[in-house]
Amino acid sequence: MPGTMAETAGFLQRKSNEPSGRSRRPMGKKPHPQGGCPMARPLSRRLTGTAGISAALVLAASTAAAQPNLVPVLNNPMNASVGVQNTGKTAAGPSHLTINCTRFGQADGGCPDMPGLAAYADPAYPNRVVIEVPALEPGASFNHNLAFWAAIPWTPGTYVFDARADAGNAVAESNEANNTTQSSYTEQPGAGVAPPQPLPLATKPAAGATVATLGKADIMSTTLGSFIGGDHSAWNQVQTVRNGTISQTQYGLDGDECVVPSKVRLMNIGDVNSGIFRLSVYVDGELRHLKQTVTLAKGENKWIPYDLRLNEGANDVEIRLDDLDQVPEKDETNNIYHTTVRVPFDCDGIGVLAPARTAGGQAKPPQPAAPAKPQRLAPVQPDEPKRLQLRAPTRPTN
Structure with missing residues (x-):
């Protein structure tokens, strides 16, 4: 502030020369590059608080719920029929179903090879049977019969089949964790297999001896x-x-x-x-x-x-x-x-728990209200008869 009278007069003169309609912002505040209104900021910058995060999560959840969901389908025991089902809420675009065969007990491979497999080969998925799956509407299924199945030269043993729907991740799904399934096929020894040879005489059990039988699992x-x-x-x-x-x-x-x-x-x-x-x-x-x-x-x-x-x-x-x-x-x-x-939780997103279900899936019918318990009234006492007060006869006076 000015200290002398002259300085004070000069200061007041300069103040009076400033335009009266000029707006002044508080000290330390910088003007917003897009204007002073917070709503002029981009939405991504405004949704930074708890409410914004919650809104973003709700939006993401609703988007995921509305996506398709591709699930592979195999029969057990395994056979020529394979497929894919869309259990999601929206249509799914084209995708690929792959199947890998492994002989049980081996890390990989061990399944019979044959010329018919060449028709299902795709360099993008090596050592896999690859099937092209068309677009599927919600709830629709695609079924395919493996043309080579009947001609496979099986050898006795058990074979494990791993199937993967949408193997190339071409479809954004509501659940990416259920794209795989397994099945198996067991080839039993044929009737033409030679029976086991008899034991040499020196190792045959003595007559009447107990021969151990093959055990079983439980x-x-x-x-x-x-x-x-x-x-x-x-x-x-x-x-x-x-x-x-x-x-x-x-x-x-x-x-x-x-x-x-x-x-x-x-x-x-x-x-x-x-x-x-x-x-x-x-x-x-x-x-x-x-x-x-x-x-x-x-x-x-x-x-x-x-x-x-x-x-x-x-x-x-x-x-x-x-x-x-x-x-x-x-x-x-x-x-x-x-x-x-x-x-005891909400599963359908309605926010209110469904009516109580009994085991077996049937809704428990409402129970009739118990009849009101009658109030016990105190017994009514009859009016007591009025007692007559008898007076002793008076002696007449003379």
Whole structure:
């Protein structure tokens, strides 16, 4: 500030010469390059707070839910029929289905070769059977019969087939984790195989001696063999999916399923290795999951992981071991297990839990209201008769 009267007069004169309509911004503030209005900024710069991040996540989730979803389809045992299904919400463009064959017990290869395979070769996918899949509408399926299958010169053994839908990642999908599946085929020794030669005389068992018979496997689950949605339980109990254990919601054709990471503990109490067998998971009588190539060594005890699709409310879950009878077992009666799983979360995105479901998938009918309990009234006391007050007769006075 000016110190003398002259300096003060000069300062006031300069102030009076400034235009009266001139706007002044606060000190330290720089003008925004696109104007002072925050809404003039780009949307990407405005969506930086919690609300903006939430909006972006909702937009991404809705976009993913509206995408196609390609799933490979193989029969078990494996045969010539293969295919792809679009279980998503929108159409899928053209893609490729690849199939790889491996002889069981080998890291790769070991399957018969034949000239007919050349028609399915593609340099982009070496050592694979490659099938071109056309565009598929939502819910549509593509089926193909392998032309060379009937002429394959199989040798005795088990062969594992790994299929991959959209092998080239040409289609943006709502779920990229379900593009693979497995199947197997076992060629039994033919009738023309020479029988085993008799033992030399020196090694033949003595007459009446007991000859050991070939043992069998015996696959089953343990007592505490069910682990679903963070709840470890025995069979034939009620399990509840824990908070934070659901990996996906709004799944399935109707968008009303939750995907719950689960596992089942199996063991082989038999005398030999099991070989390949299938594990099937049913929910309310509907097939929800397949594990095509499960194996258990003699005495082995391990967890088998799988993804379980459940609905809101109660779900009747059934686990079937070796449902194709691929394994000769000592006991065939211990291969089916049950549990009831309760899902107390929103699976269809509506935001309100569906009506309570009982095990079996049926909605529980509303129960009639209990009749009101009648109030007990105090007994009415009859009016007491008035007591007559009798007076003693008066003696007349004279």
